[in-house]
Amino acid sequence: MRSVAGLAAIVAAASFYLYLLSTHLPPGLEHVQPGSEGQDEAVQEYRLKFPSDLDELRELAEMLKFYKREHHGYVLLLFCSAYLYKQSFAIPGSSFLNMLAGAIFGPWEGLVLACLLTTTGSTFCYLLSAAFGKQHVVQLFPDKVDLLQRKVEENRSSLFFFLLFLRFFPMTPNWFLNITCPVLNIPMPIFFFSVFIGLIPYNFICVRTGSILSEIHSLDDIFSWGTLAQLLAIALMALLPGALIKRYGKTHLKVDGMDSNGPSQAEIKQDRKRR
Incomplete structure (x- = not known):
């Protein structure tokens, strides 16, 4: 009970x-829209809202890019805080935040940010699970x-590459790996670097996609040579590391019996009934 109360206090804080941070904004979060002929300019004040689709993502990215010109440090702090909050407490939505990073900060700065924040947030999640949730993870998902x-013990001699394999091919969701690794006694350095390296292709795809979407304003932009070249680079970045790890896994790793979906809602309910 003490562990649940401690975790709840951290989440609340x-x-x-x-x-x-998101409500006490520095002044200047407004944009002057030129009026039509015979009309005055209109001042539009922006409101922060987490995007639920690509249109809202693009609108939020445009707003933060405009705001970043005068308040770069605030936008960076807000983005990093939101990303670490989501990652630390295993909240879905990393793909949207990665695309937002690419749209706001550009493909390379966004990629560095995404990799660092993914790794740091996952490490926080690991530490929170180790401190407060190990017994609850076992109770909720015993199977x-x-x-x-069993798979960790079978692959103990190649543990780092086994974890890389799981990150490249999400047989188990990333959030579930983050909260389970302390239970499996995965050393912190191996966990840290497996997350950092293993999620580079995924982060690259999302960040690059966000960067491209922020530059597309018509169908002609989609079929330009520059956009097609970038899409080809994304495809190669996604396929090459995965193919190498998969080839290594066939000869060195034991992953038989692992499905590709992780714990489903039905399994969660069944596990809760067993308690």
């Missing part, structure tokens, strides 16, 4: 901090934890 435990 982080939520309150993020709320204050999945048992399967992963």
